Each structure stands twice: as C-alpha cells, then as structure tokens.
Amino acid sequence: MMAGRRAFWRLAVLLLALAAARGQETYRICVVEKFNSTKKASTYCTVLDEKGSQASCVLGQSRLDCFRKITKNKADFAVFPAEDILAASHYGSDEVAVTNNIRVFSKQPFQMQVAAVVRKAANITYMSDLRGQKFCHPGYGYSTDDWTQVMAQLFEQEVVPQRCEQALTVAENRLKSSSEFFKSACKAGPWAPDQAVDRRLKERYHNLCALCDDPDACATTDKYWERRGPLFCLTDGVGDVAWARLDDIDLHFGISSHVEPVTAAKDFSLLCPDGRQEPLDTPQHCTWMSRPWPAVVARKKVTQSIQKLISSLQDAKPHSWQWALLHLVESFNQDIVPLDKIMPLEDYLHQAPGFLKAYSLPACRPPRTVRVCTRSNVEAAKCRMLAQAAQALGVWPDLACVPGVSAEECALSVQEGNADVTVTLPQWQHVARRKYKLKPLLFEFSPDTSALYEVAAVVKAGKGIRNIQDLKGKKACFPSYDGVGWNTMVSLLKNNGLLTKSCPFSAALGEFFSEACVPGLNATSNMNSLCPSEINNTFAGEAGAFKCLASGKGDVAFISMNTVKKYTDGNSKEAWAKDLKSAEFRPLCTNGSSPACFLSWATPGQVMVYSNISSTRHEEIYLTFLTLQDYFGKKMKTPGMFQLFSAFDNYSNVLFQDRTERLDTLAGLQREKPLRHNYERMLEALAPCSGALPSSLPAALVAALAATRLFR
Known part of the structure; x- marks a missing residue:
C-alpha cells in the first residue's frame, strides 16, 4: 500500500515538473554572425537548443537589424554599444528598454571619458587663450569602433568658431576653422576617404600636420597618431594641449595605476569645459564627454524577466545553456550589471555627461544634408536607419530620405533639386543621363562576375x-x-x-x-x-x-x-x-x-547626381558616400552596426545590390578590372542622336521591368 502511494507521488511530481517545463518561457537573443570573427553564433547557439534551455538564437544581418527584430517581436533582446542605442532611440524606441549594462571594470560608471590636458607653461588661463596654441590630436583612421568622429571632433567643435563657407565642403570648413584657430597641430591619418582629396587638404592646411613626427606624411604610422599619441606629443614638448581618453591620461601620467609614469603630472592639468583647470588626479566634472557602457536592450513586455535571466548568468556552469548564453552576451569575462531601474534608451544615454550634447553640435549653420531619393517603403525604411546610424558615428553632412515611387520619379526629383542623389540600375542609367541630365557619381562594383x-x-x-x-x-x-x-x-x-x-x-x-x-x-x-x-x-x-x-x-x-x-x-x-x-x-x-x-x-548600380551640380557639392556628396562605405560596407570599420550592401527586412537588393562589394569611380574600377566591353564606357563614347526619347515609359512597361529587378 505504502509502495503504491510513493509511486503515485513520484508520478505526480514528474507530471508537475513536465507541466512546468512545458510552461517555461524561452527568450530569443538576436546575434550577428557574419561580421563576428569569433563566430559566437555557430559555437554557442547550438548549445541553447538543448532540453530545458530558456534561450534561443535569432540571427540578424546587423545589430540595427537585431533592434528592428526586437521592435517587431521577432526577438526579445540583444546587446548594443552606445552609438547603436543612440541610432535606435530615433527608431521605434517606445517598444524597448535597457535592463543591464556590460562592463569591463565594474566600478567604472562609463566605458570611456574624454578630456583635454594642457601644459601649465603654456599659460592657458581662459578658453580664449587656446587660440594660437599647438594642438595634439589623436588623428583619424582607427581600426577600432570605440573612437568615433563625434568624439574626435568634439573639442574643436566646442572651442573653435566654426565657419561655414558655401564654397567649401563641411569637412574642409572644419579643417580651415581649426587651421586658423591653432598655430599648429598634429592630426595624423586620413582626413578624407579619397587619397587625392586627402593630399590636397593636407597641402592646403599643412599647419595641422606640422607637429607630427613626420609632418610630410601625416599618416597613421606617425609617432603621435592614435590614442596615446597626443599625450606623447604633449609630454615630448611638442604641443600645448592634448585631446585624449581619461584612462590613457591616467596610464600616461601614472595617476592611479602602478605603471611607471612617462612624465610627472605636476607640470600639466586638465582643462574643464567651463574653462577651469584641475589637477590630473581630480577629473570629476572636468571631462568633456562620457561614453555609456554597452547594454542589454529588451522588449518592454519581458524586461523584468530578461534582467533576471541575464543577471543570473554570472554563476553559469561550464557547457550549460546558461554558459552559452553568457558567452553570447559578454566577452572577456566582463561584468553584467543590472540597472537599478529599467529605463528608456534616451534616459540611459542621458546618464553619461556630454554624450547626447556632443550630437547636438551642428557641423554647419544652416545645416547641410545629402538628400537620397528612395523608390519604395522598404527603401525608405533602410535609408532612415542608415541616416540614424551615420549620424551616431559622426558622418557629416547628415542624410535625409526623400520618398519616391519609381526610378523615373527619383530622377526627376534630382533634376528639379528636390533630392541630391538617386541610385539606379543599369537599364535606367542612359535614360537618367539623357532625359534627366543626371551623371554617375559612383558605381557599385563586385569582383564576382x-x-x-x-x-x-x-x-x-x-x-x-x-x-x-x-x-x-x-x-x-x-x-x-x-x-x-x-x-x-x-x-x-x-x-x-x-x-x-x-x-x-x-x-x-x-x-x-x-x-x-x-x-x-x-x-x-x-x-x-x-x-x-x-x-x-x-x-x-x-x-x-x-x-x-x-x-x-x-x-x-x-x-x-x-x-x-x-x-x-x-x-x-x-x-x-x-x-x-x-x-x-x-x-x-x-x-x-x-x-x-x-x-x-x-556595374550592378550607380549613384547618380544632377549634371550641373557645383564641384563643391559634388565632392561633398562623393566623400559622404565613401565614408558611409567605410563604416557600413563589406570592409566596414565598425563591424556589425549596419550593412549598406545587404538584404533588409528580408527584401533583397534594397537601395543597393546585396552582392556589391564597394562603390568606386570608373577610374577606380579600371584598376580592378579591364574595362573592355564596359557599358558605362560605351555610354561615355556613344555620341548623342537626334532621335527623341519617349516622353515617359508606359506604366505597364515600368511595372514589367520592375518585376525583373533590373529596373527601378
């Protein structure tokens, strides 16, 4: 009798356990595999498939694609750096919130802070004393994604009166402003994504290279380039003011670390945004910008559960599903810190002093934009997300997206000055040239024939x-x-x-x-x-x-x-x-x-502009698209944030062709592939004919061609 009761209770407990298991929630983490050299998804996502796991993987094309999947309930959470969160805060942020952040050093409230260090002997008492001084800058062309154009440019944006000559590009206006403000500087690395433009600018504003160890090259090989470079420039006695990360300042001068200092801190001080000077060991309220830690962003309906789940992973047993999820969330034994209060994206960013302010400083007044005409709702959605991603990384001028419904409407929009750019496919190119007076700015190219x-x-x-x-x-x-x-x-x-x-x-x-x-x-x-x-x-x-x-x-x-x-x-x-x-x-x-x-x-497609565009505007738009390619192309500087040449929302060939490797000029393509039989060269050589173009293509034909995706 007793044995029967024990068997009954065992069965009851087993049934309850099975019922609980069946009712257990599974949460979907979105991960990006394509640009992740560690191949986390293929390594750890399969572990999440084991019985009893409370998590599963959803693969995203990019991190911002993951964000869209979360807002559309196709995923529950993912990890995003601060710039991603900023871009996402303009795009459906009401559906999500921040639950945890991921820290390398648990006691540091921010991932990074940026400060200005001055030589006391330079007698910089007021902000106005910076004029005519010698400036040490980290330079450009970093391979890492934790130093954006916004951070690099912030000090000059704040202290240098910004000019905005219409005859100069936004980039050149900035350089000219700094060249006239500082006596000399070292700003090594590429100033422009085009080598010829880079050389011309460095010849024109050479005093901004004068402090470099090799001023003629002014390149990424320079002694004073990259993070510690400005501090060596300063302590070598070359410059008067340096712009650097606070942790590098700490290390360089041996403030709180046990590393032997490069030089004594007593001859230098921090220059605060309000003009005060403070000793190097008291950086409180003297940094110009703080960068928030990467954070876990989740759907609002599951934020409490996600926070609890993520916070519990620190005690995961090796090779368990919790251990696999931990590796998908963090890297290199970072600390997962739950927020005291789950908060909206913008509130999370607002906690970091100076971060949001840095993005409110205009590059030019009135602000300039590059207006891209889009030909469908999905193109418009991709364009808007591209614009937000570009702004978050400091790409200037800003992008604006002009809605259109067809290739012909967009070509007309560019011709009439309502848009600056349209992206066309081969079948439409000659009509755009002849009827709407457009010209190719850049060509899409892939070595894959x-x-x-x-x-x-x-x-x-x-x-x-x-x-x-x-x-x-x-x-x-x-x-x-x-x-x-x-x-x-x-x-x-x-x-x-x-x-x-x-x-x-x-x-x-x-x-x-x-x-x-x-x-x-x-x-x-x-x-x-x-x-x-x-x-x-x-x-x-x-x-x-x-x-x-x-x-x-x-x-x-x-x-x-x-x-x-x-x-x-x-x-x-x-x-x-x-x-x-x-x-x-x-x-x-x-x-x-x-x-x-x-x-x-x-070529798979062409970026086209109006033929009568000014040379300044031509160069400005040209450099903007090359910069977008640097950040979001196949060889991107910031792996995984956004993809320029990829599917979007499960649609192929949106705005650009998926298989495009890069944007290039016709001369650039010739270095890659002999241009024998090249259609674009044929068009250049084809003399005009008096035979009239049709006033417009029949709607039925446009629809038929659009269906082939060789005409948009």
Missing part, C-alpha cells in the same frame, strides 16, 4: 547564327528601349560599320533587323512588330525578351545569361519556361570562341 550585369546576344542553338554579322535581317528581342541591351547593340553595330544610317538609332536598327520588339519605343515600325499589345506586353523586361526568343517569335534576345539559367532546366515555375533546356540556347561571341561570350558588362 555573376554580380555584374553582362548582356549577351542569345540565340537558339542549331539555327546557323554564328556571329553578330549573321544577325542582319533577323528578328530581335530587347528588354527595353534605351536600356543596356539596346545601347550595347547601337554602340557595337555603329563601331563595326554595320549601320547604314547613323540617326535616329531606332531607324538605323530598324534597317539592320527585319523585325523586333523594343518595349517602350514609341514607334509603329518593324521595331515593335513582334510585341504583344503595349497594355499587356509580356515581352517586356529580361524575362519578356527571353520569352520572345523561346517562343520562336524572335531569333536573338539581348539579355543576361543569368536570365537563361533562371528560366531553364526546371528553375522556373512559369508555364512558358517549364520545358526549356539551357542547352537549347547559346550566346554569340564577338571574339571567335572566347569563353566570355558577352557584348557588354555593366
């Missing part, structure tokens, strides 16, 4: 068409008028003397081909005889041109070979492509049996 848009003359195998000359009198299928295929053939036939007419191009090609379908061409001649009705033109775009060829209507289609792959060998569910085999089609080679049988290659 599959990311380039290569146009081939695709024919059916076994039809006896062996070369371009054999196309005379044949029926042609083009994706669109004035697109890459069209302009490539105009250039190729013209340069090879195969056109009997020179202008208009539509008439010239009309004499070369017997019939054609050229969607968007306002003509009733043989150049549109193959097309279905314009209202329902199923031959528009890349897929349409291939359908025109595959159906037997045309003899040649000027399309990408990637399109052939996409719609053959069972890769497409389209009824017309169901039985197509790639072996049935082949590209014509312009150079015998060359393995690269394409007529032209175009």
Whole structure:
C-alpha cells in the first residue's frame, strides 16, 4: 500500500515538473554572425537548443537589424554599444528598454571619458587663450569602433568658431576653422576617404600636420597618431594641449595605476569645459564627454524577466545553456550589471555627461544634408536607419530620405533639386543621363562576375547564327528601349560599320533587323512588330525578351545569361519556361570562341547626381558616400552596426545590390578590372542622336521591368 502511494507521488511530481517545463518561457537573443570573427553564433547557439534551455538564437544581418527584430517581436533582446542605442532611440524606441549594462571594470560608471590636458607653461588661463596654441590630436583612421568622429571632433567643435563657407565642403570648413584657430597641430591619418582629396587638404592646411613626427606624411604610422599619441606629443614638448581618453591620461601620467609614469603630472592639468583647470588626479566634472557602457536592450513586455535571466548568468556552469548564453552576451569575462531601474534608451544615454550634447553640435549653420531619393517603403525604411546610424558615428553632412515611387520619379526629383542623389540600375542609367541630365557619381562594383550585369546576344542553338554579322535581317528581342541591351547593340553595330544610317538609332536598327520588339519605343515600325499589345506586353523586361526568343517569335534576345539559367532546366515555375533546356540556347561571341561570350558588362548600380551640380557639392556628396562605405560596407570599420550592401527586412537588393562589394569611380574600377566591353564606357563614347526619347515609359512597361529587378 505504502509502495503504491510513493509511486503515485513520484508520478505526480514528474507530471508537475513536465507541466512546468512545458510552461517555461524561452527568450530569443538576436546575434550577428557574419561580421563576428569569433563566430559566437555557430559555437554557442547550438548549445541553447538543448532540453530545458530558456534561450534561443535569432540571427540578424546587423545589430540595427537585431533592434528592428526586437521592435517587431521577432526577438526579445540583444546587446548594443552606445552609438547603436543612440541610432535606435530615433527608431521605434517606445517598444524597448535597457535592463543591464556590460562592463569591463565594474566600478567604472562609463566605458570611456574624454578630456583635454594642457601644459601649465603654456599659460592657458581662459578658453580664449587656446587660440594660437599647438594642438595634439589623436588623428583619424582607427581600426577600432570605440573612437568615433563625434568624439574626435568634439573639442574643436566646442572651442573653435566654426565657419561655414558655401564654397567649401563641411569637412574642409572644419579643417580651415581649426587651421586658423591653432598655430599648429598634429592630426595624423586620413582626413578624407579619397587619397587625392586627402593630399590636397593636407597641402592646403599643412599647419595641422606640422607637429607630427613626420609632418610630410601625416599618416597613421606617425609617432603621435592614435590614442596615446597626443599625450606623447604633449609630454615630448611638442604641443600645448592634448585631446585624449581619461584612462590613457591616467596610464600616461601614472595617476592611479602602478605603471611607471612617462612624465610627472605636476607640470600639466586638465582643462574643464567651463574653462577651469584641475589637477590630473581630480577629473570629476572636468571631462568633456562620457561614453555609456554597452547594454542589454529588451522588449518592454519581458524586461523584468530578461534582467533576471541575464543577471543570473554570472554563476553559469561550464557547457550549460546558461554558459552559452553568457558567452553570447559578454566577452572577456566582463561584468553584467543590472540597472537599478529599467529605463528608456534616451534616459540611459542621458546618464553619461556630454554624450547626447556632443550630437547636438551642428557641423554647419544652416545645416547641410545629402538628400537620397528612395523608390519604395522598404527603401525608405533602410535609408532612415542608415541616416540614424551615420549620424551616431559622426558622418557629416547628415542624410535625409526623400520618398519616391519609381526610378523615373527619383530622377526627376534630382533634376528639379528636390533630392541630391538617386541610385539606379543599369537599364535606367542612359535614360537618367539623357532625359534627366543626371551623371554617375559612383558605381557599385563586385569582383564576382555573376554580380555584374553582362548582356549577351542569345540565340537558339542549331539555327546557323554564328556571329553578330549573321544577325542582319533577323528578328530581335530587347528588354527595353534605351536600356543596356539596346545601347550595347547601337554602340557595337555603329563601331563595326554595320549601320547604314547613323540617326535616329531606332531607324538605323530598324534597317539592320527585319523585325523586333523594343518595349517602350514609341514607334509603329518593324521595331515593335513582334510585341504583344503595349497594355499587356509580356515581352517586356529580361524575362519578356527571353520569352520572345523561346517562343520562336524572335531569333536573338539581348539579355543576361543569368536570365537563361533562371528560366531553364526546371528553375522556373512559369508555364512558358517549364520545358526549356539551357542547352537549347547559346550566346554569340564577338571574339571567335572566347569563353566570355558577352557584348557588354555593366556595374550592378550607380549613384547618380544632377549634371550641373557645383564641384563643391559634388565632392561633398562623393566623400559622404565613401565614408558611409567605410563604416557600413563589406570592409566596414565598425563591424556589425549596419550593412549598406545587404538584404533588409528580408527584401533583397534594397537601395543597393546585396552582392556589391564597394562603390568606386570608373577610374577606380579600371584598376580592378579591364574595362573592355564596359557599358558605362560605351555610354561615355556613344555620341548623342537626334532621335527623341519617349516622353515617359508606359506604366505597364515600368511595372514589367520592375518585376525583373533590373529596373527601378
């Protein structure tokens, strides 16, 4: 009897335990794997899958992507540095709050503080005494992500009267202001992301390199570059005032550490923001800016539970799920400190003196912006997040996002001065140049040839068409008028003397081909005889041109070979492509049996501006996009905050193409890849023709082309 009761109670306890386990909440941490060299996700996320775990992983494209996932209830929490929290505070912050921060030193309230050190012998009694002094600055081009442009520029922003000449870029205005304020300085490292611009600026404002150990180079190899550099510049007797981190000041002068000081502290003092001077060992209220520690941000509905969970991880047993989660949250045995009060993002940042103020100092009055026209809601969302991320890292001028609905509307917006920039795809580039007077500022590029848009003359195998000359009198299928295929053939036939007419191009090609379908061409001649009705033109775009060829209507289609792959060998569910085999089609080679049988290659996209833009504004926008690429590109300086060239909200090719590696000039591309058959060079060399462009492309054609994602 007693044995039966014991068995009953064991069963009851087991059932209760199982019920509790089933009701146990699992919390989702968002982690970024792609740019994390430690590969934490692949190492520790699998451990979280074990039975009884209260956590699971959600992978994010970037840290700000993780933030969006938290606000959309696709994740519960993640860890963010201060700049991420600042960017996120402008973007759906009502849904989240800060629960814990992650500290290297538990007793230090802030991750970093920045201060100014002056030589007592320089007789700097008031702020006004700084004029004409010698300034030691950490410089630019750090490989770490804990020293932003905002921190680097803060001292000068506060003490140097900032000029704002319209004839100078924002960057040059800053340099000129400092050059005229200080007698000399050492500001080593790259002043601009373009080497030619960097050299020109350093020649023009060379006194800002005069204090460097190698003033002619003024480079990242200089003795006085990087964190400790300004302090050596000061204590070597070269400069009068240095801008440095407080922990480096402490170490350099041996204030509270046991390290042998470089020099005695008695000859130097801290210069406070209110003009006071204090001994080096009393930095209270004498720092100019404090940076908050990285913090755990969670959905508001689960903040209490997340704080409790995260705070309990310090006692995790090795190889348990708690141990795995601990490694995903912190690094190098940092301390996880629960906040006394769970607080909104902005309140958390406000606790660090000077942090938010540093972002309120305008770079120029009136402020300048680079206005980017976006063509969809998802592009607008990505643009806004890019703008906030750029501002948080001190990229000037600021970005602004101008809504649009199509490539044509954005091109018009730039032409009329309502936007500064539009990003186009290859098929739209020539129309943007000719009709809207735009010009390329930068080109998207990838060394992966599959990311380039290569146009081939695709024919059916076994039809006896062996070369371009054999196309005379044949029926042609083009994706669109004035697109890459069209302009490539105009250039190729013209340069090879195969056109009997020179202008208009539509008439010239009309004499070369017997019939054609050229969607968007306002003509009733043989150049549109193959097309279905314009209202329902199923031959528009890349897929349409291939359908025109595959159906037997045309003899040649000027399309990408990637399109052939996409719609053959069972890769497409389209009824017309169901039985197509790639072996049935082949590209014509312009150079015998060359393995690269394409007529032209175009970059994945172009950043375009108005042709009549001033040289100053051209350079300002150019440098802005190169800086964005430095911070958020494939070789980013701040790994993981945001991605310029990646999917966004599960949409591919938003604003820029996912496979783009970098933005570059045409000259820059030539150093990477020979520009033979390059479409952009073809356009440069293609003389204008009097044949009129259509006033606008038909809406049905625009929709068809947009569906191919080769036209936006």
